[in-house]
Amino acid sequence: MADLVQLLTSNPLARQLGVPQPTRLRRGRDLPTGPVVVGAAGGAPTLVRRTLDVLGVAADDALVDTPQTRVTETTDEGRTRQVPAPYPGAVGAVLVDATAATAIEDLEALRGVLRPALRALEASGRVVVVGVEPETAGGPVAVAVQQALEGVVRSVGKELRKGATANLVRVDLLTDAPTTATDLASTLSFLLEGRSAYVSGQVLHVGHADEARVREITSQRPFEGQVVVVTGAGRGIGASIAETFARDGAMVVAVDVPAGGEGLSQVANRIGGTALQLDITAAGAGQRIAGHVAQRFGDAARIHTIVHNAGITRDRLLVNTDEERWGSVLEVNLAAQVRINEVLLDPDLPGGLDDGGRIVGVASTSGIAGNRGQANYAASKAGVIGLVRAMGADERLGARGITVNAVAPGFIETEMTAKIPVATREIGRRINSLQQGGRPVDVAETIAWFAQPASAAVTGRVLRVCGQSQLGA
Amino acid sequence: MPDQPTPRDAVVVGGNRIPFGRANGAYAAASNQAMLTAALDGLVARFGLAGERMGEVAAGAVLKHSRDFNLTREAVLGSALDPTTPAYDLQQACGTGLETVIQVANKITLGQIEAGIAGGVDSASDAPIAVGEGLRKALLKAGAAKTPLDRVKALAGIRPGDLAPETPRNAEVRTGLSMGEHQARTAKEWGITREAQDELAAASHHNLAAAWDAGFFDDLATGFLRLSRDEGLRPDTSVEKLATLSPVFGKGEGATMTAGNSTPLSDGAATVLLSSREWAQERHLPVLARFVDAEVAAVDYVSGDEGLLMAPAYAVPRLLARQGMSLQDFDHYEIHEAFASTVLATLAAWESEEFARDRLGLDAPLGSIDRSRLNVHGSSLAAGHPFAATGGRIVATLAKLLHEKGPGSRGLVSICAAGGQGVVAILEGC
Numbered sequence: 001m002a003d004l005v006q007l008l009t010s011n012p013l014a015r016q017l018g019v020p021q022p023t024r025l026r027r028g029r030d031l032p033t034g035p036v037v038v039g040a041a042g043g044a045p046t047l048v049r050r051t052l053d054v055l056g057v058a059a060d061d062a063l064v065d066t067p068q069t070r071v072t073e074t075t076d077e078g079r080t081r082q083v084p085a086p087y088p089g090a091v092g093a094v095l096v097d098a099t100a101a102t103a104i105e106d107l108e109a110l111r112g113v114l115r116p117a118l119r120a121l122e123a124s125g126r127v128v129v130v131g132v133e134p135e136t137a138g139g140p141v142a143v144a145v146q147q148a149l150e151g152v153v154r155s156v157g158k159e160l161r162k163g164a165t166a167n168l169v170r171v172d173l174l175t176d177a178p179t180t181a182t183d184l185a186s187t188l189s190f191l192l193e194g195r196s197a198y199v200s201g202q203v204l205h206v207g208h209a210d211e212a213r214v215r216e217i218t219s220q221r222p223f224e225g226q227v228v229v230v231t232g233a234g235r236g237i238g239a240s241i242a243e244t245f246a247r248d249g250a251m252v253v254a255v256d257v258p259a260g261g262e263g264l265s266q267v268a269n270r271i272g273g274t275a276l277q278l279d280i281t282a283a284g285a286g287q288r289i290a291g292h293v294a295q296r297f298g299d300a301a302r303i304h305t306i307v308h309n310a311g312i313t314r315d316r317l318l319v320n321t322d323e324e325r326w327g328s329v330l331e332v333n334l335a336a337q338v339r340i341n342e343v344l345l346d347p348d349l350p351g352g353l354d355d356g357g358r359i360v361g362v363a364s365t366s367g368i369a370g371n372r373g374q375a376n377y378a379a380s381k382a383g384v385i386g387l388v389r390a391m392g393a394d395e396r397l398g399a400r401g402i403t404v405n406a407v408a409p410g411f412i413e414t415e416m417t418a419k420i421p422v423a424t425r426e427i428g429r430r431i432n433s434l435q436q437g438g439r440p441v442d443v444a445e446t447i448a449w450f451a452q453p454a455s456a457a458v459t460g461r462v463l464r465v466c467g468q469s470q471l472g473a
Numbered sequence: 474m475p476d477q478p479t480p481r482d483a484v485v486v487g488g489n490r491i492p493f494g495r496a497n498g499a500y501a502a503a504s505n506q507a508m509l510t511a512a513l514d515g516l517v518a519r520f521g522l523a524g525e526r527m528g529e530v531a532a533g534a535v536l537k538h539s540r541d542f543n544l545t546r547e548a549v550l551g552s553a554l555d556p557t558t559p560a561y562d563l564q565q566a567c568g569t570g571l572e573t574v575i576q577v578a579n580k581i582t583l584g585q586i587e588a589g590i591a592g593g594v595d596s597a598s599d600a601p602i603a604v605g606e607g608l609r610k611a612l613l614k615a616g617a618a619k620t621p622l623d624r625v626k627a628l629a630g631i632r633p634g635d636l637a638p639e640t641p642r643n644a645e646v647r648t649g650l651s652m653g654e655h656q657a658r659t660a661k662e663w664g665i666t667r668e669a670q671d672e673l674a675a676a677s678h679h680n681l682a683a684a685w686d687a688g689f690f691d692d693l694a695t696g697f698l699r700l701s702r703d704e705g706l707r708p709d710t711s712v713e714k715l716a717t718l719s720p721v722f723g724k725g726e727g728a729t730m731t732a733g734n735s736t737p738l739s740d741g742a743a744t745v746l747l748s749s750r751e752w753a754q755e756r757h758l759p760v761l762a763r764f765v766d767a768e769v770a771a772v773d774y775v776s777g778d779e780g781l782l783m784a785p786a787y788a789v790p791r792l793l794a795r796q797g798m799s800l801q802d803f804d805h806y807e808i809h810e811a812f813a814s815t816v817l818a819t820l821a822a823w824e825s826e827e828f829a830r831d832r833l834g835l836d837a838p839l840g841s842i843d844r845s846r847l848n849v850h851g852s853s854l855a856a857g858h859p860f861a862a863t864g865g866r867i868v869a870t871l872a873k874l875l876h877e878k879g880p881g882s883r884g885l886v887s888i889c890a891a892g893g894q895g896v897v898a899i900l901e902g903c
């Protein structure tokens with residue numbers, strides 16, 4: 001049935017009839033093909049320039065649209081109009097440093113940079129605006145201006161076509177722990193590369209971490225020699241997470257329920273990891289994970305990242321939901337990871353979570369927007385959001401350099417979503433700015449970005465991987 | 474003369490099996506090769522051995538297609554192991570799985586290999602069917618014919634009766650009796666009661682179900698084809714329910730053996746990873762148990778001198794004598810439940826003064842065992858018995874039990890086999 005819908009919507013006739021055609025997104029570590037251009041809204045683009053230097057990415061100055069710089073263009077119908085001076089070719093990405101934007105006029109500068117660049121933006125191009133956390137911006141006008149950036153970016157995300165994305169990064173500049181270029185590097189790199197293919201219209205937050213904690217900034221294998229535990233790794237998104245971490249050098253411990261063992265062993269063998277069959281809700285699950293790590297990698301070994309990906313759905317309208325259906329979802333999706341975290345966070349436990357380690361949860365757009373028939377699931381996923389926010393603010397974890405974050409996937413093409421009734425599924429695929437479903441690897445790449453040693457300054461955050469879905473946005 | 478290697482310990486690192494299926498059940502369409510490959514891949518995944526070259530993989534199947542002459546090697550090539558891992562097939566009826574463990578352990582002990590995988594597989598569903606003897610001979614003759622006329626003559630010799638296929642039978646070649654019929658004689662001889670058999674069968678199901686519930690098999694089994702527990706397991710069976718079944722083996726009033734206290738035909742595969750201590754330690758792999766010693770015995774069942782499945786009753790005393798141990802020196806006993814009465818007849822023989830004197834030539838019987846140490850997590854009556862896979866299932870289960878018990882704990886494995894043979898072994902917990 002999936003194929004029938006695809007056939008109806010993506011054949012040449014459908015294209016001629018004007019059915020929107022999804023663009024093949026740029027994925028992986030590829031940077032944009034065209035040049036990266038940099039502009040500023042208020043002040044100079046100092047932080048963005050420095051960050052690009054850290055990454056070794058060359059950038060040009062962005063063109064700025066003003067009435068004086070416009071050129072005359074003749075349309076096909078022979079009429080003339082004033083347009084911004086064009087770029088010589090396609091632009092790969094436009095980065096705007098708006099950290100110093102405090103006055104409403106600064107927003108005009110933002111428009112001036114964006115307008116010519118958007119006209120030239122290549123397929124799967126990138127728009128990245130960097131601002132500060134509004135509440136730190138100073139007076140009411142400055143706060144308003146910083147908040148305005150979000151309105152601009154979210155609208156631009158909806159305006160862009162052909163797989164291009166727009167995102168806002170908020171940093172701390174006006175606090176006693178200002179964000180540095182090294183803090184920002186992993187996030188800017190993620191947004192520029194194909195890894196962020198299905199992230200658009202979002203606000204990302206980067207704080208500050210001790211310089212010693214921010215490591216492996218430009219490494220292609222940032223998890224080399226590190227132990228990464230992925231639950232629910234036997235199939236779907238979990239399998240992709242395991243593969244992505246293995247690609248980036250990690251020694252992956254792939255965890256799934258014994259009943260999912262067949263898929264789990266295939267994943268583990270494909271990536272050269274180890275399979276750990278485990279019911280995460282069972283008593284002692286955390287101890288068994290730690291025990292496996294200490295046994296297989298030596299007593300001194302510790303976990304660098306644990307990804308709490310395992311989850312279940314037991315959909316039913318709330319009026320028809322009994323305590324078993326309610327409890328089992330909360331148990332697997334939320335309670336189990338709370339207990340496992342408690343165990344692994346014991347600094348004296350062999351095979352526990354390392355200092356400088358990462359905890360990454362998997363929430364859902366259902367947890368943000370709610371979903372009919374998924375009150376139990378939405379409860380568990382919203383719970384994950386609360387959990388990472390609370391743990392991200394925990395100073396004891398901060399002192400150990402441990403970050404806690406979560407992704408919130410939107411419509412991802414998996415075996416599970418393939419079972420959704422056809423009409424609902426097609427709507428899910430289409431009601432987002434990229435006009436297509438995401439792939440498991442898009443979620444995996446985002447999780448890997450959170451987990452990178454270079455992302456030490458990102459904690460307590462939830463990032464949607466939803467192609468700017470309109471659900472709960 | 475070059476230096477001889479010093480014998481060293483072979484240890485059990487772990488095991489993996491697929492849940493056992495009932496014949497014509499979940500694995501009805503699965504081949505031996507597919508099941509053995511799945512069991513190997515689960516083992517490789519558990520211990521992170523993808524791409525590793527093992528010293529060898531030894532496995533076998535009792536019911537085997539002629540095309541599967543290189544079954545184990547083919548399974549290795551289809552697995553995640555390094556394709557340069559050598560492999561061979563071995564067959565000793567129901568003793569196959571344990572015999573492969575002995576082979577691999579011996580090679581490790583002698584320093585010929587560092588690590589190897591032992592195992593076995595069987596499918597009662599996907600059994601080979603051969604052409605009848607008359608048809609086979611005619612076809613061979615036609616194939617060897619030098620002229621077309623000779624070929625026609627050879628084929629003309631085929632009679633309609635020759636066209637009936639030969640299906641494998643669970644019967645002894647020399648007696649024509651099924652294994653169950655043989656065992657029914659033994660059960661009668663030793664006076665094994667129906668009640669005792671049903672009690673053993675019920676305990677097997679209850680113990681196995683409890684072990685699955687407790688997650689004991691989380692690191693011993695890997696789901697396959699939607700099966701995540703043994704298909705024949707009946708957690709809710711009881712002595713009362715079993716008592717309602719009619720006997721299927723033996724005749725008349727004294728018949729005690731039913732489908733409930735006999736193992737069902739099954740499909741499945743099991744593997745065991747063995748190595749030197751050094752190999753395991755270098756890879757941070759667990760060391761569950763040490764392979765201590767093994768013995769194989771055979772009895773003359775054809776003349777009726779001894780029961781078909783009684784060979785372990787002879788193998789164990791020989792093994793104990795060599796090791797200077799008594800039957801009571803063990804923390805766990807794993808006696809393969811071909812039939813409940815096999816286990817009970819074997820225990821009865823060890824308790825019998827006459828048997829000790831007349832058959833074993835011993836002054837005193839071996840004595841009785843603490844029954845609470847017997848098949849504590851169930852055995853073949855509940856799990857099923859894919860012939861060649863049983864040895865691997867038992868060795869891995871026992872090794873984990875002994876590891877949990879602690880260093881120095883001891884376990885005895887006893888497996889009876891067609892052809893009047895018995896394969897037994899001792900493991901010691903590490």
